Every structure is written in C-alpha cells, then in structure tokens.
Amino acid sequence: MVSQKISGKVFVLGDDIDTDQIIPAQYLVYSLEKPGEKEIYGQKALSGVPAAQSGLPMGNVPLMAEGENHSEFAIIVAGKNFGCGSSREHAPAALQIAGIGAVVAPTFARIFYRNAVDGGFLLPAESRDHLVSRFATGEEATLDLGAGTLENHTRNEKHVIKPLGGVADIVAAGGIFQYARKTGKLRNANHA
Amino acid sequence: MGMTITEKILAAHSQRDRVSAGENVWIDVDVLMTHDVCGPPTFAIFKKEFGENARVWDPRKVVIIPDHYIFTSDAHANRNVEVLRQFVAEQDLPNYYDVGSPRYKGVCHIALPEEGWTRPGEVLFGTDSHTCTAGAFGQFATGVGNTDAAFILGTGQLWVKVPETMRFEIEGKIPPGVMAKDIILNIIGDISVDGAAYRTMEFAGSAVTAMTMEERMTLCNMVIEAGGKNGVIAADATTEAYVKARTDAPYTVYQNDPDARFHSVYRYRAEDLQPMVAKPHSPDNKCGIVEVRGTPVERAYIGSCTGGKFEDFWAAAQILKDHPVKVDTFIVPATTQVSNQLKETEIGGRSLWQIFEDSGARIGEPSCAACLGGPSDTFGRLNNTEVCVSTTNRNFPGRMGSKKSQVYLASPYTVAASAIRGVLSDPREVL
Numbered sequence: 001m002v003s004q005k006i007s008g009k010v011f012v013l014g015d016d017i018d019t020d021q022i023i024p025a026q027y028l029v030y031s032l033e034k035p036g037e038k039e040i041y042g043q044k045a046l047s048g049v050p051a052a053q054s055g056l057p058m059g060n061v062p063l064m065a066e067g068e069n070h071s072e073f074a075i076i077v078a079g080k081n082f083g084c085g086s087s088r089e090h091a092p093a094a095l096q097i098a099g100i101g102a103v104v105a106p107t108f109a110r111i112f113y114r115n116a117v118d119g120g121f122l123l124p125a126e127s128r129d130h131l132v133s134r135f136a137t138g139e140e141a142t143l144d145l146g147a148g149t150l151e152n153h154t155r156n157e158k159h160v161i162k163p164l165g166g167v168a169d170i171v172a173a174g175g176i177f178q179y180a181r182k183t184g185k186l187r188n189a190n191h192a
Numbered sequence: 193m194g195m196t197i198t199e200k201i202l203a204a205h206s207q208r209d210r211v212s213a214g215e216n217v218w219i220d221v222d223v224l225m226t227h228d229v230c231g232p233p234t235f236a237i238f239k240k241e242f243g244e245n246a247r248v249w250d251p252r253k254v255v256i257i258p259d260h261y262i263f264t265s266d267a268h269a270n271r272n273v274e275v276l277r278q279f280v281a282e283q284d285l286p287n288y289y290d291v292g293s294p295r296y297k298g299v300c301h302i303a304l305p306e307e308g309w310t311r312p313g314e315v316l317f318g319t320d321s322h323t324c325t326a327g328a329f330g331q332f333a334t335g336v337g338n339t340d341a342a343f344i345l346g347t348g349q350l351w352v353k354v355p356e357t358m359r360f361e362i363e364g365k366i367p368p369g370v371m372a373k374d375i376i377l378n379i380i381g382d383i384s385v386d387g388a389a390y391r392t393m394e395f396a397g398s399a400v401t402a403m404t405m406e407e408r409m410t411l412c413n414m415v416i417e418a419g420g421k422n423g424v425i426a427a428d429a430t431t432e433a434y435v436k437a438r439t440d441a442p443y444t445v446y447q448n449d450p451d452a453r454f455h456s457v458y459r460y461r462a463e464d465l466q467p468m469v470a471k472p473h474s475p476d477n478k479c480g481i482v483e484v485r486g487t488p489v490e491r492a493y494i495g496s497c498t499g500g501k502f503e504d505f506w507a508a509a510q511i512l513k514d515h516p517v518k519v520d521t522f523i524v525p526a527t528t529q530v531s532n533q534l535k536e537t538e539i540g541g542r543s544l545w546q547i548f549e550d551s552g553a554r555i556g557e558p559s560c561a562a563c564l565g566g567p568s569d570t571f572g573r574l575n576n577t578e579v580c581v582s583t584t585n586r587n588f589p590g591r592m593g594s595k596k597s598q599v600y601l602a603s604p605y606t607v608a609a610s611a612i613r614g615v616l617s618d619p620r621e622v623l
Contacts, residue, residue, distance in 0.1 A: 020565070021588065024565065025565045031236075032338075037268075048589065085416075086564070087321040087335035087336060114337065114340065115336075118339045119338070177241050
C-alpha cells in the first residue's frame with residue numbers, strides 16, 4: 001500500500017524533464033537490486049539536469065548532497081511532460097531510491113507515469129495548474145491525494161490535484177502485481 | 193461509431209467486439225522484446241513475483257536483442273549480457289540474438305522487422321520507448337518498463353488505456369532532398385514534445401503510401417518524441433511484401449472504419465516540405481535548415497534506430513561519394529544486416545563502406561552506440577562541449593553523453609551535407 005499523503009521539502013524543476021536528465025544512460029549498467037550498486041541510482045538521480053535548472057528558482061541545487069544516500073527533499077514539483085523520453089523504469093526507481101515519494105506536475109509522459117504506477121515507485125500527481133512559479137526549492141509542502149490538494153506550508157497556499165482516474169485502484173494496491181492479485185487476475189502463490 | 197486501426201487491434205486482443213478510446217482493457221501480447229539494459233531488471237522482477245522456478249508464458253513469443261552497451265570494456269555492461277544468456281539458457285528461449293554469435297543483430301527496432309517480428313494487426317511490447325517504430329507495419333507497438341514487461345513474461349497480458357488517434361495526412365510528392373526524418377521533425381515541431389501524449393499518431397496520405405518501409409519506420413520511430421503511445425500506418429502491398437519476405441507467420445490487416453473517430457486531423461502538402469533540423473535541446477525545437485545553415489559543427493553522426501538503416505546510408509552516400517568530410521564523422525549501421533549491405537552495395541564501382549572510408553568517416557560496429565551516450569568508451573560518444581549534427585532521435589541535455597554538448601537532429605542528407613562543409617548545410621545545394 002503506497003501512502004497517499006506525503007509531507008516534506010519540495011524540489012522544483014522546469015518543463016520536459018526527460019529520463020536522460022533523471023538518470024543518465026551511462027548509469028543504467030548497474031543493478032537495481034544489488035546492494036552497493038542500487039545506491040548509485042539514488043546518488044545520480046537528476047544528475048543529468050543542467051545545473052542552472054536544478055532546484056528552481058535559484059538553480060545549482062543538487063537533489064542529493066555530496067556523499068549522501070538519501071535526499072533531504074520528499075516531493076518534486078515540476079513543469080509539463082515530466083519523464084518524457086525513454087521507457088527506462090530506472091527513472092522512477094532512481095527517484096524512489098533517492099527518497100522522493102511523489103512528483104507533482106501538470107502532465108506526465110505516458111511511460112514514466114505507467115512505470116511509476118505499475119511499479120509502485122512513487123506517486124505521480126497531476127496538478128490542475130502549472131505550479132513551478134508557486135514553489136521554491138526547499139519550501140515545505142504536503143501532498144494529500146485523498147483530499148486532492150498540494151499545500152505549500154511556507155506560503156500557506158493550497159493547489160488542486162486532479163483525481164487519479166483509471167489507475168486509482170492500481171495506485172491504491174501499490175502496483176500492477178498487487179492489483180492483479182487483489183482482483184484475482186493473478187493467482188500464483190508467490191507473495192499472494 | 194466505427195473504430196480506428198489501433199482500436200480494432202486492441203479489441204481483437206481483448207476478445208471484445210469493440211473498444212473505445214479512454215477505456216482500460218487487458219490485452220493479449222503477441223511479442224515481448226527486451227534488450228541488455230532492461231532485460232536483467234525485468235528478469236529479476238519476474239523471478240521475484242512469479243518465483244525462482246517460474247517459466248515464461250510462451251518462449252516462442254519472447255525476443256531478446258542485446259544492442260545498447262555491446263562494444264565496451266565496461267564490466268557491468270558486459271555482466272548484463274551474461275545475465276541475458278543465463279536467463280535464455282534457463283528458460284530455453286529460441287529467439288535470442290547473442291553478442292559475438294552469427295545471430296548477433298544490433299539495434300532491436302531494426303532487427304525486429306528484419307527477422308519478421310513486426311506483423312500487421314499484432315501487439316508488440318518492448319522495454320524500449322522506440323518500440324513504436326513497428327507501428328509502420330500496422331502493428332500496435334509501444335514501449336513499457338521493466339515491471340510491465342515482467343508481468344507480460346509471466347502472464348502474456350497487460351492492461352492498456354485505449355488511445356485516441358491523431359491523424360497526419362501528407363499528400364503529394366516529396367521534393368528532392370527531403371526525407372521522412374524532415375517530415376517527422378516538422379510534425380513534432382508543430383505539435384510539441386507532448387502534443388501526442390497518450391495518443392496514437394497515424395500517418396496516411398499519398399506521400400506516406402509512396403514511402404518504403406524504412407522511411408515509414410522513421411516516421412513511427414519518433415512518435416515517442418511527441419509523447420505518442422504508438423504510431424501506426426495502415427498495412428498495404430508494400431508492407432505485405434516486406435513482411436512476407438521475412439516470415440510465414442499469419443497476420444491480420446486492419447483499416448480504419450469510414451466513420452472512425454479521430455482526436456484531430458492534420459494535413460500537409462508534401463510539396464511544401466523542406467529539410468528540417470531540431471536545434472538543441474529538444475526534438476520540437478524545429479526550424480528549416482535555411483534558417484541555421486552556416487552554424488559550425490564539430491561532429492557528424494549517422495546511426496540509430498531512426499537514422500541508421502540501409503536507406504539512410506544510401507542517402508548519405510549520395511553526398512559523401514563526391515566529397516571528403518571536414519569534421520569527425522561517425523557511421524554506425526543499426527544492424528549486422530545493414531553493415532553487410534554497406535559492403536555489398538555499390539555506387540560507381542565502390543561499396544558504400546568504401547565510399548564512407550574514402551570520405552574520411554569512421555565506421556563502427558552495429559549497436560545503439562552514442563545515440564544515448566552510454567559508457568565512456570562508447571563509439572562516437574560526446575564527452576565534452578562538442579556541437580554535433582546527428583540522425584538520431586533525441587537531443588535533450590546530455591542525451592549523447594556530455595551535458596555540455598549540443599546536438600542538432602537532422603536527416604541523413606542534411607548530416608552528410610553538413611559533414612563535408614563543417615557547418616550546418618542544406619543538402620539541396622550538394623545533391
């Protein structure tokens with residue numbers, strides 16, 4: 001079961017952040033399971049974003065402090081078409097490994113959205129409005145999918161989050177495998 | 193209300209009489225393709241979810257084509273190919289195109305059609321976003337992540353949201369010097385990098401009908417760069433001739449119903465088309481070559497699933513046969529078959545391979561190579577502030593290696609014309 005309420009510091013990015021910026025292709029050689037390699041994905045998450053666009057509005061803020069394995073940020077607020085580009089599931093996985101619980105954007109690229117939902121990596125939440133100018137990196141916020149809100153505590157502003165629609169049951173179950181077992185689509189004993 | 197080609201394929205694969213855009217349906221999968229980057233994590237999820245001793249749903253329908261990080265000394269990359277071999281051996285999978293074997297192919301999206309895996313009316317999923325290339329064959333083909341691929345491996349099924357279709361009609365005769373790459377860059381520039389999000393892009397009209405399969409593949413390859421779920425071109429005699437020459441497997445040709453409903457229809461006059469480029473750092477940052485010609489470049493790159501097919505090199509050779517290159521020029525045939533064709537096909541008594549060598553270009557081994565950067569020793573990788581003109585499909589920051597580099601996307605004609613002058617150049621001036 002994925003938590004549908006997440007609080008913490010916000011990391012802000014612009015439009016069209018593609019999967020090569022989320023996790024550059026040179027790191028895809030590492031295992032997503034093996035200890036010692038898996039952590040590299042967290043350390044290198046968003047390392048492909050040009051420095052000036054990393055952590056808006058000021059820029060030059062890395063998601064992960066040097067030598068850390070867990071980011072101080074919990075929620076990404078981004079512009080349109082987040083996660084465009086390749087189908088690499090390593091992208092939502094890298095953000096999850098870094099400690100990100102949700103990405104809020106007005107629109108998502110289709111495969112990133114699917115991967116986030118079916119793999120249960122993080123919550124992809126669609127905002128009604130483009131919110132990049134309404135947040136600064138480091139501000140505190142709470143995403144509440146049930147209430148349909150993203151609250152900026154620093155500015156005391158509330159923004160509308162759209163309902164999940166057709167994927168709500170998969171998100172609630174925690175991924176495609178959990179959903180398929182819950183609905184009887186999958187009946188194998190493993191993890192049943 | 194009638195159905196589109198995509199709706200008909202999805203209806204047939206969900207045992208329904210009809211489906212409509214917007215519905216979520218479970219569909220049966222005809223082919224699942226994976227490669228060296230996403231195969232290993234897919235197999236790990238498969239074993240975790242279905243058990244260490246689980247068997248794939250149908251070994252004949254699983255196709256494994258290593259292509260991304262092949263010619264590298266990177267130990268982790270080489271380990272991933274070893275993981276593929278182990279899984280293939282455990283599961284006794286017949287359709288594996290192993291590195292170092294006579295079966296090795298190279299870029300999966302070009303190997304799939306060469307080997308007869310792209311069949312009209314079928315459903316193909318692949319763990320790579322450019323799986324949409326196969327829509328050129330009237331197939332429903334799209335990219336998925338590792339979890340979805342692992343689910344398919346165990347069940348042969350996946351849920352999909354039925355997409356709306358955007359239809360692009362291109363009528364007339366394409367002018368000399370203009371290729372499918374110019375057409376798709378123009379369309380992406382018109383609708384933007386998320387203009388087709390969650391939707392099908394269908395290409396039709398007399399200019400598309402007149403295209404070879406390779407040019408049609410170029411159109412469908414880049415629908416993902418507009419956010420599209422899949423591309424589709426109705427199968428016709430050209431399609432069937434290509435497919436029948438490569439497989440005896442049965443297939444079904446679907447057409448749009450006359451009253452099929454489209455999200456939108458865009459119309460282009462082929463005669464108006466011109467050579468295009470996508471400027472750094474986005475595939476929708478388009479302009480005509482005439483607006484940027486003269487811009488210095490330091491590197492030219494011809495390769496990838498978009499621009500590394502035989503006809504792409506045939507086009508480049510029309511220019512390189514008469515001129516030496518002025519900048520570092522990298523030639524990467526998509527597959528071993530393309531590589532062989534370069535050696536076997538001659539213009540004026542010289543093979544294309546010889547023409548490229550004579551021009552001063554460097555020729556690499558068939559694989560994805562520098563299209564997506566890759567390990568630091570990857571052939572053609574941009575490692576610094578290079579300005580590159582390339583036939584590949586993406587130019588987001590850092591895509592070909594270095595965040596400091598700049599990539600202009602263009603057709604093989606335009607890349608070759610720019611290579612011989614060292615500045616972005618209009619191929620119509622040298623053809």
